[in-house]
Amino acid sequence: MFSVVTDGCLNYDGGQKNLIMSDYSLYKIFFSYKIEVSNHSRKEGYAMSEKPCICMKHVSKSFGKKKVIEDVSLEVYSGEIFGMLGPSGAGKTTIVKMIAGIDEATNGTIDVLDTKMPSLHVMKRIGFMAQSDALYGELTALENLQFFASIYGLKGKKQKQRIDEVMELVNLTDHIKKTVNQYSGGMKRRLSLAVSLLHEPEVLILDEPTVGIDPLLRQAIWDELERIRQNGTTIVVTTHVMDEAEKCQRLAMIRDGRLIAVGSPEELKKRTNSQTIEQAFLHFGGARQ
């Protein structure tokens, strides 16, 4: 399967698509199996309950006179991976920052975990991974983790245990003593993810977690996200990569600050008679104009 990727530069794009597609079919099998398992062996409220965990109602956001988000309403259910797909500049970061409580909506309301945002209280229960790696380069990975853990009130044994757990999860345990400046781009991305997981958030918000990461590592991160989701975490993830969108339970398509479609990837494809998410996106985007 990977030989396609290493085939050469010219085929690379096509090769990658093939890879993702074939992965997707595997993924579907894998996924339906998991749903079954979870239905049997887990307490309720886990995988994809119908209880909205995030609820945006008629949200608009302006920076000065410039209207960046216009009348976005959507719900994210507990225990799902909710994708936000849209080209660069569509307003994905602006939306997730409002959900995370960093920014405030100009109009409309956002409720997270039944509380109106922004709320410092709820922010304790949210994990946020920014688009840029917000790490202290001159400090070691461990020191970065200790800092953020303390901010979330984790101390002593518990802190140490959580740090070990998240580093294990992102596969960086061997590099914990290195300063972040010595990390590669992908390692920084994974460390950022580890930081956002430290305090066992109920809601995890990831802004383009896989940007600038090679396909193999991208796959690894998505596998990790799936594992985290199975533990009961609700995940909101933004991306501008169409293939990645297929891995979400549900998807919001965003363009020019507007919501153009919401639904599961299959649903969206069916509605537009498309083979791929990309075609579906173009269809919805085109219909708007």
Place this chain on the structure above:
Amino acid sequence: MRVRAIVIRIIRQFFRDKRTLGLMIVAPMFVLFLMNLVFNGEEYKPTIAVDKNVPEVVVEKLAKSDADLKELTKTTARKQLEKQQIDAFMEMDEGTPKITLEGSDPTVNKAVLMAVQKAFQELAPQTQSLQLKTTYLHGSEDMALFDNFGPVLIGFFVFFFVFLIAGVSFLRERTGGTLERLLATPLKRWEIVVGYVIGFGIFTTFQASLISWFAIDILDMMMEGSFFYVLLITFLLAMTALTLGTLLSAFANNELQMIQFIPLVVIPQVFFSGLFNLDTMAEWLRSLSIVMPLTYGADALREIMIRGSGWQEIAQDVYVLLGFSVLFMVLNVIALKKYRKL
């Protein structure tokens, strides 16, 4: 707890960045050392001209002190003073001796006055009443020596480096995205500001102690008052610089723009803090100095180090500096609103 996390992080970052650490401590010492070399060089032997009407005893005593003597008439002495061929001219003016100094070089002024005072003290040790009239051809006695502006320099260096480093590190926090990351946590805005103040506070206490110790003990700067007060003032100056630096960093987009604040914010303070004579300046211009933190810091340091003053004399400066710090801190907390409303 959360403030402590920030404090620990800042101190760790300091010790990781050895070069900045060195800059903040060694650079001020180095410049003070150079200044000391320049202004406290070899004792200068002044040339003093005396008028015929100066009593013989005075001339004799003067000759024994460290000065070259010449007898000149008033008009030639004037001319030679202008040309800096002599450094001072002494005459009797209605019974009191009067000295006219060329005045443009503080080192020379000091040497002349030392020589004259020494001569007069030997003449009449008990009668301090013998008033000496001193006038300056150029400059004035406010142009003083290393001893005189040393305290200002200590204050200035502490202010300058803390302003720059604190501003840049807060700026990096902003441009590097870590500030936004911090604001995605339940950290309160004031906790960030207080964390910075304490983290830098610990460091600058250390920095200010070393610089003051170096200036006083190694460079032998004049020190009449209490070392503790010197530390208190330098600490408060550092706090003002820190809070002002972090505040202004909100208006800079990169390190270079932060540096552009130096000629706008730091350098003017040097001119207004008493390093130079302000008497000739227009009233409104002079009053600018009341909004400049360094004015108060320099004034207090001079009081302590030169005049040996205690709490009474510096209390007002201390309160003003405290006020500045608190004001800038509050403004910082407000400025962070730009990034998160809560």
